[in-house]
Amino acid sequence: MSEDENKPDENKLIAERRAKLAQLRASAVAAPGEISGGAFPNDFRRDSLAGQLHDAFGDRSAQWLEANPARVQVGGRMLFKRVMGKASFAKIADRTGQIQLFLQQDALGAAYEAFKNWDVGDIIGASGVLFRTRTNELSVRVDSLRLLVKSLRPLPDKWHGLADTETRYRQRYVDLIVNEPSRNVFLTRTRIIRFLRNYLDALDFVEVETPMMQPIPGGAAAQPFITHHNALDVDMYLRIAPELYLKRLVVGGLERVYEINRNFRNEGLSTRHNPEFTMLELYLAYGDYRDLMDWIEKALRGLADAIHGSRQIVYQGRNYDLSQPFRRLTVEQAIIANNPGIDPLSLRDVTYLRKVCEKLGVPINQHDGAGKLQMEVFEKTVEHTLLDPTFVHAYPAEVSPLSRANDADPFLTDRFEFFLSGRELANGFSELNDPEDQAARFRAQVARKESGDKEAMFYDADYVRALEYGMPPTAGLGVGIDRLVMFFTDSPSIRDVILFPHMRPETE
Numbered sequence: 001m002s003e004d005e006n007k008p009d010e011n012k013l014i015a016e017r018r019a020k021l022a023q024l025r026a027s028a029v030a031a032p033g034e035i036s037g038g039a040f041p042n043d044f045r046r047d048s049l050a051g052q053l054h055d056a057f058g059d060r061s062a063q064w065l066e067a068n069p070a071r072v073q074v075g076g077r078m079l080f081k082r083v084m085g086k087a088s089f090a091k092i093a094d095r096t097g098q099i100q101l102f103l104q105q106d107a108l109g110a111a112y113e114a115f116k117n118w119d120v121g122d123i124i125g126a127s128g129v130l131f132r133t134r135t136n137e138l139s140v141r142v143d144s145l146r147l148l149v150k151s152l153r154p155l156p157d158k159w160h161g162l163a164d165t166e167t168r169y170r171q172r173y174v175d176l177i178v179n180e181p182s183r184n185v186f187l188t189r190t191r192i193i194r195f196l197r198n199y200l201d202a203l204d205f206v207e208v209e210t211p212m213m214q215p216i217p218g219g220a221a222a223q224p225f226i227t228h229h230n231a232l233d234v235d236m237y238l239r240i241a242p243e244l245y246l247k248r249l250v251v252g253g254l255e256r257v258y259e260i261n262r263n264f265r266n267e268g269l270s271t272r273h274n275p276e277f278t279m280l281e282l283y284l285a286y287g288d289y290r291d292l293m294d295w296i297e298k299a300l301r302g303l304a305d306a307i308h309g310s311r312q313i314v315y316q317g318r319n320y321d322l323s324q325p326f327r328r329l330t331v332e333q334a335i336i337a338n339n340p341g342i343d344p345l346s347l348r349d350v351t352y353l354r355k356v357c358e359k360l361g362v363p364i365n366q367h368d369g370a371g372k373l374q375m376e377v378f379e380k381t382v383e384h385t386l387l388d389p390t391f392v393h394a395y396p397a398e399v400s401p402l403s404r405a406n407d408a409d410p411f412l413t414d415r416f417e418f419f420l421s422g423r424e425l426a427n428g429f430s431e432l433n434d435p436e437d438q439a440a441r442f443r444a445q446v447a448r449k450e451s452g453d454k455e456a457m458f459y460d461a462d463y464v465r466a467l468e469y470g471m472p473p474t475a476g477l478g479v480g481i482d483r484l485v486m487f488f489t490d491s492p493s494i495r496d497v498i499l500f501p502h503m504r505p506e507t508e
């Protein structure tokens with residue numbers, strides 16, 4: 001059963017609006033020598049926006065406005081109307097806000113009679129002079145009025161708005177019309193991305209674009225989406241990360257590069273995961289992972305200043321202080337701190353770690369080594385506890401196939417992940433630039449894939465060849481834009497910050 005069949009009242013309203021549109025079409029006949037715009041005219045042009053009018057005239061008195069008449073032409077969606085005999089009020093919304101219209105039968109004549117038959121949701125254009133009402137609200141005294149678009153579907157009740165979460169995600173266009181907080185989330189998202197771009201451009205980074213369809217999916221441990229290129233007759237993969245292409249550019253001499261990119265991973269959906277998501281990925285030649293940790297601290301403080309004007313952020317009812325130095329600890333330190341009774345001296349003993357995983361109820365693969373088992377324990381017992389800004393570094397080489405091995409301890413790599421509010425926001429490391437070591441790690445990944453690990457990496461011979469030309473010492477970083485926006489907009493779900501999140505198809 002369709003959604004409309006469950007809403008007979010709404011169906012009736014839609015039918016009434018369609019009948020009004022039919023009348024408009026029938027009456028939209030041009031007079032001799034004129035050109036008709038039909039039922040959907042496109043010759044109206046605004047010269048003013050609501051927000052601009054409030055900014056420019058918001059502090060002007062009624063007397064000032066009367067002495068200095070400002071003629072304006074505004075247009076937008078009608079969100080409210082009140083007809084009172086020979087005078088009426090309406091409010092329209094444009095991209096900057098709302099402005100009130102005051103309409104009088106004497107001034108508008110036939111247009112006023114037509115207005116009484118228009119509906120909330122219709123898009124209208126109006127011309128007139130600014131003034132203040134008796135309640136001191138800045139308004140337009142309208143002397144010219146036109147219907148520009150007839151809305152066929154009624155908006156949600158103004159008192160309850162669009163409250164159903166699933167409907168908000170499926171019909172984002174309605175959500176944006178009626179829910180100002182939702183609009184503000186996406187405007188803030190744009191500000192965050194603009195800030196990051198400007199920040200990197202000022203540091204002499206170059207923004208680039210890399211392929212979204214790739215013959216070999218690389219740069220992350222994830223299951224890819226598969227497609228087929230008909231002309232080449234080859235299977236291709238939607239990228240899971242741009243990493244290996246960006247590092248090819250570093251080899252080519254673009255020493256500071258970044259991409260704000262869409263990635264695709266064939267994984268489950270949750271409040272933290274969407275199969276299509278946005279990342280900022282950057283590479284810095286002649287730097288290491290510690291430089292990137294410093295960069296994240298500075299960038300997040302700058303974002304807090306730019307977005308909120310404060311480094312004290314409230315997210316989901318909890319206070320976060322971004323002004324203090326971010327905590328830094330190793331993977332093993334984090335495991336020990338969150339697992340009382342665990343033996344610190346056995347954290348690289350496979351047999352011991354298997355028993356710990358079994359006790360925790362964590363499924364494991366018989367081919368998992370100590371590094372992989374460590375990460376299973378970490379993800380089960382540590383991640384959700386990392387609320388305040390925290391860098392966890394010294395990741396095992398087994399789960400970091402693209403990271404540079406630590407010079408003092410080859411079991412580990414010079415890699416970190418950044419956590420905030422119990423979720424990973426960034427992943428960075430000193431890049432592995434030894435082509436022979438990289439080839440060996442790719443072979444190990446292939447062995448894992450052959451043993452059943454669907455997220456293990458492919459062998460990328462061209463990338464190894466690129467490294468054989470020589471890549472300078474480099475640090476690389478990936479930042480989850482969606483999760484970053486969640487934090488700065490106090491949004492509980494990733495679907496709240498993606499305009500069109502993936503969902504199951506609607507049933508008929």
